[in-house]
Amino acid sequence: MAKGYWKKSIGVLTGVLLLSSVLAGCGNSSESATGSGSAGAKGEMVIYDWQNADSFVYKMSEQLAKDYNARKDATTTMKVQHIPGTDRYYPKLNAELAANAGPDVFVSHAAGKLKTYADSGRIMDLTEILNADPEWKKSFTSGAFNLLTFDDKVYAIPTAFATVPLFYNKEIFAKYNLTPPTTYEELKNVIKVLKDNGVTPFAFGAKESWTSALFSEMVANRIGGDEPFNKLMDGTGSWMDPSYIQTGNVMNELRDMGAFPSGFLGLDNTAITNMFKNGEAAMFVMGSWAVGSVEAADSKVKGKVGVAKFPTFEGGKGDLDTWLGQPSYNLVIRANTENKDQALEYIKAWTSNDIQTKLAEENGDIPAVNVKLNKDKVPAVAQELQKEMSDMKGMFIFYDVGLGAKIGDEYNTTIQAILAGQAPEEAFQSLEQFTQDNKE
């Protein structure tokens, strides 16, 4: 009897022990954060960003920190921690902020993502600081702070912008006598010609849900105009708006006519960027951050990439000159930092004429401050993009940035689900339900 009892207990115990790994990972998250990486001690100033080691911005931030640390009057040691990939970046950042620790300066997306930090009082209100330095404030391009301001308070300093154009391979387009489409009908025609000649029309993937969502946001805006999304942003809109269902149908139509590569559900951002970079697809709808990649030395399409506006839809309410875009790289200061002055110094270095010019000329970025650029140095694609954007009439923001991680990411998954075969009505119905559940 006793023997049987022990065996049974050991069985249960084994189960609980095995399970613990899962639960421990969850419950512990707040405790584990306390000790690590907190700033302030011994005059260290910590900066977090999400850059990869091979990115231009990575090298730049390392250089800035190095320059500062080498200075004689440096009162702290600047240290940049890079946490590549937002999937890892935000959880780490949030855990540390929750413990009232964390970096003195960090990078954040705009709008909804930033608002969470502002609302909970985790980041510094920068309005006074900006007003105290009118020269600095004036240097930014007009509207630069729009998506970084809540209740008339500025919470972040933009360092670069990103927009989503339609990149196309000029060589392929010339070969088949095509011109960049301006309407959906023309686009379908272009797709048909490319298909008939065995060329993949779009470098497109849905393994990472945001890449397919980004494409669909362009479609949704061209069909329904700005209103449906603006209403969702202020909490009065609905995903059951006919323009969203139609967006789902358009995505399906494009998939069914072969506009996307085979197996696109398994292609991530790197895969599709490489696909376009290697000249294996004719078009690419992606953020302007891809300019650095397609113009890199190892790119087979270097110098052959054209930029166009996303086509309009017949009867659609969206304008050809409305762009999807945002301040893409914004610096914020943690509310209770002990290194406010040094933090400001670091941020001001980023928005200096010198660094902004470098970002634009060497990385093809859209600068956040007004700078005079040397036309010969800026990549041709970036110049073409700026030309296309000069007629801009309006701008809307990435859904997952605007609506925040919860609803925004759920939208991304919804588009993925539709592309994987779920009926658009059904998919948007559950997104609507989710949105209702998560309203504040």
Place this chain on the structure above:
Amino acid sequence: MERMLRNKSAIILFLLPALLLYTAIVFIPIVASIYFSFFKWDVISPMKFIGMDNYTRMFTRDSVFFTSIKNMMILLFVSLVIQQGLGFLLAILITGSIKGKEWFKNIFFFPAVISSVAVGMMWSFIYNPEIGMLNKLLDVLGMSSLANDWLSQPDTAMWAVSFVVGWQYLGYTMILYIAAIQNIPAHIFESARIDGAVGWKVVWHMTIPLVQPIMKVTTILITIGSLKFFDLVFVMTGGGPANQTQVLASYLYGRSFRQFEYGYGDALSVILLLMCLVATVLINMIFRKSSIEY
């Protein structure tokens, strides 16, 4: 020594370190998870008490939750079939009279010692629709119509992942069975043979009943392992396409750490805990008669 171990305070002294550790890293987090599951909380904003809302949402409005449960059942089924069936069969063959036992044993056990990330990457390449071995193999065999985009098609993805899980842990189950079979005293088989039992009869009437305790342990291990499974799903599909390969552990990870719904993630983990406990109790009931006397 014996007398010292009868002393109650000595027992407590020896148990204390393990107990404290266990409390700190298992018990407290479990209790904390249960507590947090009644809140809406993204870690940085203030916590908001919402009662049972996380649970009602899960059971009434969350289709991904049910997809995860379904996927866990697929995983459990495939793991049981591959690991129990094939694992036992291999154990019988290896403990039988074949050459190169050690060699086979090591070969089959090998996947269990490779890191799951490496296993996941390797199989992602094998399943790759363009450069993958599997589609190439089907092509060579003249069955290219069966070629598929294994990991990104919703109807094959979960089965493809489950197969790899079974493959990885097959050797583990096999080793346990080998140990159990080798533990059976040789004279029992001898007398069985004298009584006229040969071949599969021995397996059916002698080996299976005698390894029953191990069968119970492996069933519990496989069941709990499948229910709380995370790593290969995370590496191979990340729960995609469109949540179609999500299991509860990967789903709660995504909700907690990608979408910052820590309260909801905790509620999911509480359900996972309950499922594992219920499964363990059920299996114990099924294998009730478990002590074997030789």
